[in-house]
Every structure is written in C-alpha cells, then in structure tokens.
Amino acid sequence: MEKDKNVLEIPYGTRDFLPSEAASKRAIETKLAELFAEWGYDEVVTPTIEYLDNLTLGSSRNTEPHLFKLFDKDNRTLALRHEMTTPIARLVSSRLQDYPLPMKLSYISSVFRYEQTQTGRQCEFHQAGVELMGSTSAFADAEIIALAIQGLLRAGLNDFQICLGQVEFISGIMEQYQLAPDVKVELKQAMEQRDLVALGNRVDALKLPETAKQVLKKLPLLNGGEEMVKGAYDLALNEQSRRALDNLCEIYRLLKAYGVEKYVRFDLGIIRDFSYYTGMVFEAYTPGLGFPLCGGGRYDHLLADFGSACPATGFASGIERILLALERQELAKPSRARDVYLAYAAGKESAAIAQAETLRHSGKTVELSLSPQTKADAEAAQQAKGYAELVYLA
Amino acid sequence: MQSNNMDYLTIALPKGKLFGLSADLLAKIGYTAEGLSDKSRKLIIINEEKKIKFIVSKTADVPTYVEYGAADIGVIGKDVLLESGKDVYELLDLGFGRCHLMMAVPKNEKRAKLTDYNHTRVATKFPHIAEKFFNHHGMQMEYIKLNGSIELGPIVGLSESIVDIVETGTTLKENDLEEIVSIQDATARLIANRVSFKMKFDRINTMVSDLRKILESEAAK
Secondary structure (H helix, E strand, C coil): CCCCCCCCCCCCCCCCCCHHHHHHHHHHHHHHHHHHHHCCCEECCCCCEEEHHHHHCCCCCCCHHHCCEEECCCCCEEEECCCCHHHHHHHHHHHCCCCCCCEEEEEEEEEECCCCCECCECCEEEEEEEEEECCCCHHHHHHHHHHHHHHHHHHCCCCCEEEEEEHHHHHHHHHHCCCCHHHHHHHHHHHHCCEHHHHHHHHHCCCCCHHHHHHHHHHHHCEECHHHHHHHCCCCCCHHHHHHHHHHHHHHHHHHHHCCHHHEEEECCCCCCCCCCCCEEEEEECCCCCCCCEEEEECCCHHHHCCCCCCEEEEEEEHHHHHHHHHHCCCCCCCCCCCEEEEECCCCHHHHHHHHHHHHHCCCCEEECCCCCCHHHHHHHHHHHCCCEEEEEC | CCCCCCCCEEEEEECCHHHHHHHHHHHHCCCCCCCCCCCCCCCEEEECCCCEEEEEECHHHHHHHHHCCCCCEEEEEHHHHHHHCCCCEEEEECCCCCEEEEEEEEHHHCCCCHHHHCCCEEEECCHHHHHHHHHHCCCCCEEEECCCCCCHHHHCCCCCEEEEEECCCHHHHHCCEEEEEEEEEECEEEEECHHHHHHCHHHHHHHHHHHHHHHHHHHHC
C-alpha cells in the first residue's frame, strides 16, 4: 500500500474503527447480544432514518436541535435516529400490537446526535440495550437493572456502580409542598442542569417553612445505602413519594435475589429527563470515566404518544464508553489470536486450499497466502502479520 | 491524567485572582498541600497524607478538566462556567470573586434603548453568554471575540459596544465607557464532575458541608 500523507477527512463527530478497534467492538457486541438472548430478549432492527415527526412525537424534550436532518424526494423531513427507545416504541405500537405481552426486545445499533463530541461519544455512536414493554411491576424494573449489571460484567468490567433513583419521589416531594407548576419546572430544570446553587437560590426565594426549604435543597444529596432510603421516609409526606420509596425497596429486594446488590447504591437525586421517565431511573459509573457507562429507567407514557398506551422500562449502554473504560482500567483483552499463516510452493495451490479448509474446520484462524512463496518469504510474512504458526507446503 | 485512582480527590484551581482566595478557603477545611502556589512550576501538587491532588490550570480550562473527570472538583467563576457550557455539578456559591457581566458603550454615543444596538458589533470574551442574552431580547449582533483588553474595542472602532465583566467599574470610567445593562452576576463556584460526585459522594458531600459551615460563619461575622 502506498503511504498517502493526504488523509481524507471524515465528517465531524464520526470515526473509523481500525481492525483491532473493530475487533474489540465486535467482541463486546457479541457478548451483549448473547446475554440479551439468554435472558429471552429478541433483537430488532429499525431503520437508521425515520420521519422527524416520529422521533420528536410527544417529546417535550429538546431533542430536535440535536438531530441530523435531511429531506426525502417529497420534501418530508427525515432524521437519523438519536436513540433506539423511540423507534422501538413506534415499532411496538404500530407493528407488534398482536404480540403477546410482556414483550422483551433488544438492539445493538448506531445512533446519531449532533452535539459537541466528548470522551466516548461522537456524533455517531453505538448503543446496546433492551426494552421491556407491558409490565408496571418492580420485577420488570429489577430485571432491567440486573441485566444492565450483567452486561457490564460480561463486557469485562468489574469496578462500577449503579445509582438508582425514582423520579416520582422528587415529584411527590414537590407536590406535598404545593408548589406552583412553574416553580416545579424551574426547580426540576435547576436539578437537570446539576446547578445546586440555582436550586438553593430559587428555593430560598419561596414562601415556605424553613424545614420544607431544607428538604428541597437536600434532594440532590440523597445518596447512600438502604438506611438512607429508610431515612427518606421521614421526608415523604404524601402517597406519591412514599410509593416511590416502596418501589425502590421492592426493586432492591429483588436485586438481592439476583445477587447484584453490591453494585447498587441509591441516589434519590439522580437526574434524568423528568418529562420522559415516570418511575425508577438509574445510571452506571466507573472510575476514570467522567461520563455514565449506561443509563435507563421506566417510561410509561411514551407508547401512548404513538397511540397505544403500554408501560415500559429499559436501558442503553454506550459501546464506545465500555471500550474506553476497559482500556483505561487495563482490562482490554488482546484481540483474537492469529493462528496459522499457510504458504505453499508453486503447484501446491489445491493442496493448500484443502489444508486451509481443514485447519479452519478445526477452529483455527488461517490466512492463506495468495501466491506461491519461498519458505524464507513465508517466514517473513508470518512474522510481519503476527501469526503464531507457519504451515508451509513444499 | 485521569483521576481514576479512587483514593485521591483531585481539585482543579484556576491561576490568577481566584487562586489565593480558593486556596485559603480550602485550607480552612484542611484541604491544602505543601508548595501549593499558582507561581509554582509544578502543575500537580500532591498531599499524600490526605490523599489530595491539586491541579493548577489556566482559568478557562478548569471546567474542561472537571467535565472530563481529570479533576473531581474545581473552583471557577460563574462567568467562565456559563461561557464554557460544560456539564458539571455546581455545588456551592463560594461568595468571593464577585463581579458582574454587563454591556457597556462609549459615553458620548449612548442610544436610547438596548434594541437600538440591534445588528451592531459587540466585542467580548464571552460570546456564548452575550449571544444568549441578545437572542433573548430578539436581537442579532455581530460578535467579535477578543481575549483581553475588551475596552479597546469601541475606542479603536472595532465595535459599537462591549460585553465584559466588571468588578469596580474603574476601567470602564478610565476608558469613557458606561454600563447600559447588567447581564449576569457572578461569584466563584465549587464544581464537581458528574461521575465523581456520585462515586466519591461521601467525601465530596462532607467537603461541601464543611465549606458551607465556614462560609456561613464568615457571613455571620
């Protein structure tokens, strides 16, 4: 191959996976696909492009500016999918209505978001995840969290932490102080922006008893183990927030049955989009990566936006982020071994092809030379390409 | 360098006027290290006993170190933080480094209303904040990004106005500029990486409440 100094550019926020990187990515995806199948989740594939309206339908979230948009020949606006939950919700409510519930679906896909690129996230990135539709039970939520944990373990990570929260807890607390709708929006916005200073200032300006103010300011700091949740019952003065805590306790009880509770910590201030999630929410973190590895939660209203109400819960993991975490924690496995380089003298083509087939059947990776070589050339090629063994047919 | 060692807490401090105030405040709760100075040639200063690492960086880079998790915690002015648009936890208003962002114009060329400046040129170090502010008022401006001596803009005819931070207003007066609208008040903030805040929650939370106590007792004086 000739060396070309003039490397052609690729669009902002995209990347090439060179052979060893592609091998690591494929290895993770294969492990996750196997795991999802073992748990009874069927893979689905949806189009990379959808109608813009379908992706933004019912979402008060500010997703539209982050979508890659284009026009079809009838000038309808199309967009590249920015996540997989919405396309799957569309699929389930329009094409799989007769499918028996609960429905368990999985995907491994590229998604696209126009945003400033950051570690482990380009504009095009890859997600592996599952959606469980048709159940409101804590059992379903626990299964989703346990599966997310198993996925990280299967991928080879062992040092990570799941933070588990419940959006209804925060909503319930705000309800019990009878905050005006616009105040609720402001406080939730401050929390979503992780701006505890703005939250504090806004709360201080409210006409509320001092104890209520303290509780509201403390919401993002409710992080801890089971005792923290028990303590939080003292703050929960209405049915809504108490039910949220009951729900978390029930999920935690089931996670113990799965034997994964050591990875889980409660975080009642966990902040994921309030307009979208309706129940438990979680994120996974690992040391050395400043961004979550995966996240998910319950979203019971999304399918109704597509015309068939159905409760749902799920998660997505970022493949690039898992790869990055493995690399940083020096857990990355060397890519698949190169076993045999098979070379041959002139006139031995047929024998070489037959030999290569035999070796491949026995499970070895074999590169067959494309032309006859001398033994010395074959040895040099074996070294250069990094094959463990040379088979030479003289 | 990644702060992936869970034992250490890495703190990014900005060089310049916030450095001394931040270092003094942190020292009051025991967060300090020998040789911690923004004049030091060493960029990382470690307190092995207390498991603290300090990174001393250029002001505008603090939010970046924290967003990427290279530092768990940082101290930064709200003005720089807003301009950076980084996704970090804003934990505490430290109260010092008080200033405000405002728009100023040459005294003798004042126009009647803010919107009279629509479609004019504005020189600023904070183009993102300025753009958000003017968009909010339905105005479109031409933003000229400068890195220092913003006041020079109108004087040399580069722009009709400036958007900049002001502490006392002396520089404005000396250059015959007058503030016409205030955009944002700013003080120093304690910020945290979103993952560090979760993974090192107990330690960071203790640090925040210790700092809060100090700030409250100082405010009471």
